Amino acid sequence: MATDSVAVAGDIGEVPPLTAPAPTPVVVSGKKPRATANLTHRASLTAVASLLDYGAKALASLLITPILVSGLGRAVYGMWEMLARMGSYMSATDGRPTEALRLIVAQRQSEGDIPVNRRYVGASLVVWALMLPVIFVAGGVLSIWIAPALTKAVAQMRPQVQITCGLIVLTFVLSSLAEVPESVLRGMNLGYRRMGLQSSLNILGGLAAAAAVWMGFGLVGLGGAQIVRAAATGLVYWLLVKKYVPWFKAARPRKAEVKALLGMSVWLALGDGVSKILLASDVLILGATIGPALVTTYALTSYAARSAIGIHVFTAGAAMPGLGGLIGRRELTRASQARRELQLLTWLFATVVGAAILLWNHAFVALWVGPQHYAGMWVDLLIVIAAAQTTFIRTDSYVIDATLQPRLRVIVGAVAAVLTITLCILLTRTWGLIGLSSGIIIGRLVQTVAYPIMVRRCLKIERAATGESHSLRLAAVTAALFAAAAAFGNRIMVNHWVFWVAGVLASVASVTVVALVLGTNGRERLVLQNRVKSLINRTRS
Secondary structure, three states: OOOOOHHHHOOOOOOOOOOOOOOOOOOOOOOOOHHHHHHHHHHHHHHHHHHHHHHHHHHHHHHHHHHHHHHHOHHHHHHHHHHHHHHHHHHHOOOOHHHHHHHHHHHHOOOOOHHHHHHHHHHHHHHHHHHHHHHHHHHHHHHHHHHHHHOOOOHHHHHHHHHHHHHHHHHHHHHHHHHHHHHHHHHOOOHHHHOOHHHHHHHHHHHHHHHHHHOOOHHHHHHHHHHHHHHHHHHHHHHHHHHHOOOOOOOOOOHHHHHHHHHHHHHHHHHHHHHHHHHHHHHHHHHHHOOHHHHHHHHHHOHHHHHHHHHHHHHHHHHHHHHHHHHHOOOHHHHHHHHHHHHHHHHHHHHHHHHHHHHHHHHHHHHHOOHHHOOOHHHHHHHHHHHHHHHHHHHHHHHHHHOOOOHHHHHHHHHHHHHHHHHHHHHHHHHHHHHHHHHHHHHOHHHHHHHHHHHHHHHOOOHHHHOHHHHHHHHHHHHHHHHHHHHHHOOOOOOOHHHHHHHHHHHHHHHHHHHHHHHOOHHHHHHHHHHHHHHHHHHHO
């Protein structure tokens, strides 16, 4: 939450927690156990709440980004994008105690040991307090020296850049504290209780950002709007958790509990830092290598793909408390089944949404901010491929974290980060945006190969049961649809939003049918159909 610039900068691919409910075990006969049905119901509502919140962020960003681009100018808007990405690196400095708390609560949600849960809440606050000096030192270095240098700010812009970066750091501090109650809600599978409230705050935050630019406050105004939104969001979560989680309270933790939470938090923090380097370094490398103006073109062209990643992240994250509960009870067969269904849903989502983006992104950018901000078909294709790759990496990383074994994932991610940054720097200098996008895809292949192997080991899945031949068929279908969509999409232009929306809806429906027919068998289509029906029915109830 701290550095999520969704509502103000369109950076909607940087948020950490399928358009379907959390996967649950398939019951061949008889009724589902009451606990399992309740788990599915809560996860379904949480997925809906996540989509509603994210939809509000996307709407706010869609409406105000043209205002920001015109009000700030192409170069300054590129600086804002770079500052927002720099701020996202701060998430690795707080030790991620709230993420560790969420995972622990998710595994303990059926045990009902209130004193232990309260001590873990206290432990998360202790770790947060211990990390405050690190946060402020890192934030000071980032604001005073790194931000002005990377953004190539001229002398008269340096104070604005430094103050804005400082405000982003302060936003992170406030948000990381507010994530304590949020983590408990999500860990207890009660994230849906925020439905409507978070969405309203996202819209208000976007309006505040637009007003700040309109009134001439520039970058500093955007930073101030972030603080207001973070403080209001934190207050809402504290009120919600006090109402819906009766046991929520911070108790004095034991030394062993602080040590256990800190140990896991360190690895989660390192993993989050690695993830941010992989996902946010593209803009920084581009701005530092070529200049902030091209950052604007890249950010606007990749807006749709980053939006899609954000939708997947939030809704897939809603499934994790349920999956964590299965793993905590050592029901690994059911957890393996859930993971297979989640992967299938991820494939369908990435294929359909990716093809729709390739067909209509050129027209979208032209209608939204002007055709001069579109980076071209090949860059668009590479951005979509990288986005699809990211959805699968994220899904498996969630599963690995749900087993409370993040160490090896972090190491693999660090290797991928070093390779990705090296390739991006080298290739961007030579081939610009195409080189940048290619470096991202090639560098992340380390995770694409390693994470599925790690999941099999964590869930004790036999290699023969993973269906490599079937995965190759799905990949072939996706590649064919992406190639066709890219070829046609570069030629499609419309002069009104009504025609664009109609075209997108028709494309999504058509690509969905083609993908299901070519890529899935009857049983898989039935699983997908049941998941969608379950989401609709439980949401109505």
